Amino acid sequence: MAAQDQALQTKYYVAKILNTETDSKCRLCQQFDETTGRIISACPILAKEQYIKRYDRVCAQLHCNICKETGVQLDKTHWYEHVPKSVETSQGGKVTILWNQQIQTDRTNPNNKPDIIICDNEKGTCMLIHVAISGDRNVIKKEAEEILKYKDVTIEIQRMWNVKTKAIPVIVGATGTISKSFRRYVSNIRGNHEFKELQKTAILGTAHILRKVLM
Numbered sequence: 001m002a003a004q005d006q007a008l009q010t011k012y013y014v015a016k017i018l019n020t021e022t023d024s025k026c027r028l029c030q031q032f033d034e035t036t037g038r039i040i041s042a043c044p045i046l047a048k049e050q051y052i053k054r055y056d057r058v059c060a061q062l063h064c065n066i067c068k069e070t071g072v073q074l075d076k077t078h079w080y081e082h083v084p085k086s087v088e089t090s091q092g093g094k095v096t097i098l099w100n101q102q103i104q105t106d107r108t109n110p111n112n113k114p115d116i117i118i119c120d121n122e123k124g125t126c127m128l129i130h131v132a133i134s135g136d137r138n139v140i141k142k143e144a145e146e147i148l149k150y151k152d153v154t155i156e157i158q159r160m161w162n163v164k165t166k167a168i169p170v171i172v173g174a175t176g177t178i179s180k181s182f183r184r185y186v187s188n189i190r191g192n193h194e195f196k197e198l199q200k201t202a203i204l205g206t207a208h209i210l211r212k213v214l215m
């Protein structure tokens with residue numbers, strides 16, 4: 001909550017709110033004013049590893065839920081121990097779940113690598129899921145961007161594989177903000193996805209980053 005209220009002792013806070021004569025730039029990258037919002041979603045140094053770890057956890061959680069629902073046999077039952085494999089197939093081979101796989105398209109497309117792809121071979125459907133943890137203020141903008149980004153590849157897959165294809169964005173703010181459409185998007189994805197649990201995973205990741213930087 002302190003992070004949501006921007007009430008943490010960042011360098012910007014110390015310099016501008018407490019009004020002391022210190023420098024307000026980020027202690028890691030020295031590029032921006034060190035505000036809570038910037039630390040949790042916009043620091044290029046943290047982007048290299050810390051943001052990826054947080055995002056990977058949310059992806060793994062979704063992936064685990066999908067596997068359980070579609071009847072993929074898992075080594076670990078808890079999502080937090082789950083390490084997704086590149087390709088998973090449900091028992092009986094009805095559903096294939098791809099993880100972090102590039103799709104070969106005829107036209108060059110930079111956005112051809114969704115986080116998770118669910119192919120239902122029986123129903124002839126394909127779902128592309130792309131996950132992002134964004135700044136809380138940018139959740140709606142990010143969602144719109146992601147939808148646009150995956151439009152071409154959705155059409156391309158539909159044409160190449162002859163399956164009904166849908167792209168689903170899963171965008172969670174760093175301190176848990178979700179859009180009004182979030183429920184609708186996530187409820188389209190197979191599996192028992194608790195919104196609260198997805199938010200919690202993002203928030204725990206953010207809390208971890210903040211502790212690491214500020215303490």
Ligand SMILES: [Zn+2]
Nearest residue numbers: 026028029043
């Ligand atoms: Zn920085």
